[in-house]
Amino acid sequence: MNEKNATFESSMQRLEQIVRAMERGDVALDESLKLFQEGTELVRSCAKLLDEAELQIQKVVKGPDGNPTMEEFIDEPNA
Numbered sequence: 001m002n003e004k005n006a007t008f009e010s011s012m013q014r015l016e017q018i019v020r021a022m023e024r025g026d027v028a029l030d031e032s033l034k035l036f037q038e039g040t041e042l043v044r045s046c047a048k049l050l051d052e053a054e055l056q057i058q059k060v061v062k063g064p065d066g067n068p069t070m071e072e073f074i075d076e077p078n079a
Contacts, residue, residue: 015042
């Protein structure tokens, strides 16, 4: 699956297929390793997509009067 063209939903669907195949236990070792590697890449891709979505979300913060106000979400770099 091409990461640039993959949506979060399609990546999650494929990941669920991989998990089901591996849970059945009827996949050969070589195929299991390939599926595991693909699953790991999908998890990374999904995490990246979630991180990008997080940057677009606005967070709710309390204003000076105590009422919620909307403020653009700014991702703070890890220290």
